[in-house]
Amino acid sequence: MAMQGGLETGEATVDRIAWVKLSLAFLPLKRPISDAKVLTGRQKPLTEVAILFCELESRNGAKGHGFSYSKRAGGPGMFAHAKEISGELIGEDPNDIARIWEKLVWAGASVGRSGLATQAIAAMDIALWDMKAKRANLPLAKLLGAHRDTVQAYNTSGGFLSSPIEEVLESCAALKEKGIGGVKIKVGQPDPMVDLKRVEAVRKLLGDAFPVAVDANQQWDRPTAMRVGRALEPMNLFWIEEPLDAYDAEGHARLAAALDTPVATGEMLTSVAEHYELIRNDSVDFIQPDAGRVGGITQFLKIAAMADFKGLKMAPHFAMEIHLHLCAAYPREPWVEHFDWLEPLFDERLELKNGRMIVPNRPGLGFTISEQARAWTVDSHEAGRRP
Structure with a gap:
């Protein structure tokens, strides 16, 4: 079997991930929010939420998107880690989600298999599930x-x-x-x-x-x-x-x-x-x-x-x-x-x-990213080539 940048080619391999886009956006809250962690002095009031978006497209034209987030600190770190490992997705069959998750977590295992590392992977994993459900024309x-x-x-x-x-x-x-x-x-x-x-x-x-x-x-x-x-x-x-x-x-x-x-x-x-x-x-x-x-x-x-x-x-x-x-x-x-x-x-x-x-009857998660989210984006990264 031949290798094509990811999984070995076999009869069951039906598609390949061709393009990945990561975006970091900051969602402002209408007013500062406080819970008990603020009253004990451990955190400052929450004023914004960092959102890490992942958009995927396959060679056959399947699309998916997902997101993860961080409150207060951590958003830029999540984006940086996702950016560093996102190239591991290119050439993989997007249907093999569990195996891809293992590949991504071990690509960055030196910084751990929890915390910021898994939160960065989450956006990509959720995008893969969104793509799989859309391919099946089913709500997730x-x-x-x-x-x-x-x-x-x-x-x-x-x-x-x-x-x-x-x-x-x-x-x-x-x-x-x-x-x-x-x-x-x-x-x-x-x-x-x-x-x-x-x-x-x-x-x-x-x-x-x-x-x-x-x-x-x-x-x-x-x-x-x-x-x-x-x-x-x-x-x-x-x-x-x-x-x-x-x-x-x-x-x-x-x-x-x-x-x-x-x-x-x-x-x-x-x-x-x-x-x-x-x-x-x-x-x-x-x-x-x-x-x-x-x-x-x-x-x-x-x-x-x-x-x-x-x-x-x-x-x-x-x-x-x-x-x-x-x-x-x-x-x-x-x-x-x-x-x-x-x-x-x-x-x-x-x-x-x-x-x-x-539960919405729209395929996948049932959401499209808004123009407002695009306007709040402060950084982005692409891997691969859009088909």
């Missing part, structure tokens, strides 16, 4: 095998600590009217009593049955998480998110065993191995992987398989444009996180109805 959820055509959706963007409680309540009321299925508000302030009062106000507004969750963004220690978690039990929350440091699998396991309220975490982890620690230690009731952080859809599906085997529920972090499809393909009823921040990056919009987000 249907290519993977959907269990549902709509997914429960909750909103986070209206409950940040940078918003006074009056504004949070106004946002919650509007979201419920719009058709959202639940809301999540931020906690983790220096005085837990302030958190409790904010949660009580939201619960009183929305009623006892409406799904409400809280998110401490890793800023509690173990005793605080236990005390506040017990104080929150009467609020009938559908989960407490990131009560402890993301890597404290043992602490989360103790908390999950002690509380009736479900515990959720996983969004900050950047590898399958890190999520496996949570899963095997019974650290969570809801696992929250982020395809853009763990290395794309290929790695996300490994986490999903382990989580399903362990009987866990799932609520992926951020990027609803990607995670809606992955939630639709998860066997157990999941939640998708509604964040409208990324909407200006795309021409299409997702729909909400009766508390659920509707």
Whole structure:
């Protein structure tokens, strides 16, 4: 068999990647956003999101695009790493996604197989899945095998600590009217009593049955998480998110065993191995992987398989444009996180109805990159030659 810059040529090889384009864009937020990490002095308010886009085209004319992101620092680093390894895609059959992922991660293995390296790979991996679904003329959820055509959706963007409680309540009321299925508000302030009062106000507004969750963004220690978690039990929350440091699998396991309220975490982890620690230690009731952080859809599906085997529920972090499809393909009823921040990056919009987000019937992810996203682009790189 002959080599053509990638996979050995065989009868089953149907196409080749001919062209790759990477773009780095910065999405400005309408106002600075703060959570508990800002109040503890560990981070500055969030003002923009760095987006790494990947666009692919094959010799036979198949196209795909994907993206990953970074909040605060890291965007230029992701772009630089992706740029350095993107040439490895040229000449490969775009259908062999798992093998290509391994090739990409080992191309940069000296800097690790998690963190910034996998976040850079994620944009390329997601673009390959988008291409494969478009080639099949199927929405990505249907290519993977959907269990549902709509997914429960909750909103986070209206409950940040940078918003006074009056504004949070106004946002919650509007979201419920719009058709959202639940809301999540931020906690983790220096005085837990302030958190409790904010949660009580939201619960009183929305009623006892409406799904409400809280998110401490890793800023509690173990005793605080236990005390506040017990104080929150009467609020009938559908989960407490990131009560402890993301890597404290043992602490989360103790908390999950002690509380009736479900515990959720996983969004900050950047590898399958890190999520496996949570899963095997019974650290969570809801696992929250982020395809853009763990290395794309290929790695996300490994986490999903382990989580399903362990009987866990799932609520992926951020990027609803990607995670809606992955939630639709998860066997157990999941939640998708509604964040409208990324909407200006795309021409299409997702729909909400009766508390659920509707899986679009468009092929692939179902999105095209907007002219606004092009205008926010600060750097780009191409490998190969467009057919």
